[in-house]
Amino acid sequence: MRTHQTVSAWLEHELAAGRLMIGSRLPGERTMAEQLGISRASVREGTRVLEALGVVRAGVGSGPQSGTIVTGNPALALDSALRLHVASAHLPVRDIVETRLLLEVWAAEHASKDSPALDRAAVLLDEMDGHDDAPAAFLERDALFHVALAEAAGNVLVGAMMGSLRGSIAGYTQRLTTRLPAWDVTSGRLRREHRAILAAVVAGEGARAAGLVRDHIEGFYLEAGIDDRPDAG
Amino acid sequence: MRTHQTVSAWLEHELAAGRLMIGSRLPGERTMAEQLGISRASVREGTRVLEALGVVRAGVGSGPQSGTIVTGNPALALDSALRLHVASAHLPVRDIVETRLLLEVWAAEHASKDSPALDRAAVLLDEMDGHDDAPAAFLERDALFHVALAEAAGNVLVGAMMGSLRGSIAGYTQRLTTRLPAWDVTSGRLRREHRAILAAVVAGEGARAAGLVRDHIEGFYLEAGIDDRPDAG
DNA sequence: CTACGTCGTGTGGTCCTACCACACAAGATA
DNA sequence: TATCTTGTGTGGTAGGACCACACGACGTAG
Incomplete structure (x- = not known):
């Protein structure tokens, strides 16, 4: 399995386990990279895919509407x-x-x-x-x-x-x-x-x-x- | 528009113009980065999306089956x-x-x-x-x-x-x-x-x-x- | 001349580091 | 009290480095 797919696999697992749901915020890219043991570039590639599939939405800045958030937009x-x-x-x-x-x-x-x-x-x-x-x-x-x-x-x-x-x-x-x-x-x-x-x-x-x-x-x-x-x- | 979307926009344009079709090989990532005026990381993010959408297939090595190739797998x-x-x-x-x-x-x-x-x-x-x-x-x-x-x-x-x-x-x-x-x-x-x-x-x-x-x-x-x-x- | 092995080269795959723009929140200031 | 400044964490982008891989060309042994 390619490295960037770790992200979607992880997300699917978290969703299935109920630890994440629509509206939840994902950890920061740097944090996720460290936790999953992959580089931030790979995290980003994985996130881009999830974004393209309408599963997450990425927003810059700080505050409640920033960061990467789980959405449901098939x-x-x-x-x-x-x-x-x-x-x-x-x-x-x-x-x-x-x-x-x-x-x-x-x-x-x-x-x-x-x-x-x-x-x-x-x-x-x-x-x-x-x-x-x-x-x-x-x-x-x-x-x-x-x-x-x-x-x-x-x-x-x-x-x-x-x-x-x-x-x-x-x-x-x-x-x-x-x-x-x-x-x-x-x-x-x-x-x-x-x-x-x-x-x-x-x-x-x-x-x-x-x-x-x-x-x-x-x-x-x-x-x-x-x-x-x-x-x- | 975000940088990595330049890739899919470019590909859609090339497909529409008939310069690329299913089976065609895309330029190398380094070449494409230079031609589109973006970094290789952005090219890769764009390619990952295209891959996830079933529009292209990426293969390492050299030869006819290597490189990034246009496919049709909706x-x-x-x-x-x-x-x-x-x-x-x-x-x-x-x-x-x-x-x-x-x-x-x-x-x-x-x-x-x-x-x-x-x-x-x-x-x-x-x-x-x-x-x-x-x-x-x-x-x-x-x-x-x-x-x-x-x-x-x-x-x-x-x-x-x-x-x-x-x-x-x-x-x-x-x-x-x-x-x-x-x-x-x-x-x-x-x-x-x-x-x-x-x-x-x-x-x-x-x-x-x-x-x-x-x-x-x-x-x-x-x-x-x-x-x-x-x-x- | 043929068959095999070696090496060069170009491909995507991964990682690291640095810097940027942004948006909010806490603090300093008028 | 109202406004401005600054700090901090977020994703966005860039550039460089190295790896594994697979083919094709080349050289060599038969």
Whole structure:
């Protein structure tokens, strides 16, 4: 095992033993190096990995918000991983869109109708009504609405994946809108569909919500025209 | 932006520009440090992150298999991320099992009936017939069978996720088998169900395959009894 | 001419030391 | 009492040194 992996192994052990939890502060890099019997450079390499995986967060200075702190942000790992693997052409955009679709349909069907995420979703819909002339602002809230919907299903993993997928195809989606024949017509339709989806979820009609989500997403891509080019922005 | 992120930013740029692709060798650490205007320590931190994300692979020595090489292994990132997030209790095992179920059901429905992965799946089933008295060996092939099935859907992302999910709940599944009333009875049922699933997929009956997969997975967990304890091995 | 062993060279792996920027807290000062 | 200064611990970065490794080129013995 390589030296820098000592850190993640140690952290996993401490977490499993309950000596560390989310919010805990790790020892300083110099201290950890001494305790683990490795150099500070190796500690840092290990910490960088943990940071990239969304397990810890590093902050300089002193005080309660400084130092290396255990967090729980699985989306971060997916985020950067997706970006790079898409760039390497190993991960077709089509696969991401497809995965997004299957996750969202599932989430809509399993969403809990009294999840606080649905309140956020409702707020986003109101905001979108006021931004239907600005595609960029509209799409950003559109994406957040879908993520909120996914989180309403109560599955951390699905929520995190949706958040990352959203980010990795944001530029792609934005480019697709330029192909639309008439943005105001499309945005009006999208807004109506969003309302219908949310209403179905709140009403506890999972199956209907799932169908609406599927039509909603597939409809958008169909209208904009499928585009399989990688997101080389 | 922190210094070590220069590396991933640079790599993403090179990949997007087509100057690097999977299989390409990156410049040496010393060279890269000089070219990017950063220290070798920072280059190494950046490389460690890329390695953890499954984007590159580092090898010592000289020759064609040495140096830092661009790979495409998205499962690696998910793998370690899942392990640690489960350990931090931020990611319930229940969520992973649930996600696995939804991915597999989808994959079974969308599997291409002439995917080479199905041949691997068939071989695994034969091997399982010869290991029905050894739970450990049986379960390992069981897991691989399910991953192969997922890959048959042709979605890289879904395949990678299934592979990682399998790993992160392997220990959990193994523990569940100890609760079974009679292993030989269960294994016999599992083997029959596997055959039926594969047959449905090969026959191109996606919907039926999906239903069989759902019953297969849910049936196992039901028989073994649900267990939400984290995988603190 | 061939087969084997040696050595050079470039690779990542690890360590050490030094210095920097930062942010808070305690103390000194007006 | 309010403000400023200073101390201290944090991660961030840099540069240098040495190691183990693996291949390829070279030399040597057969």
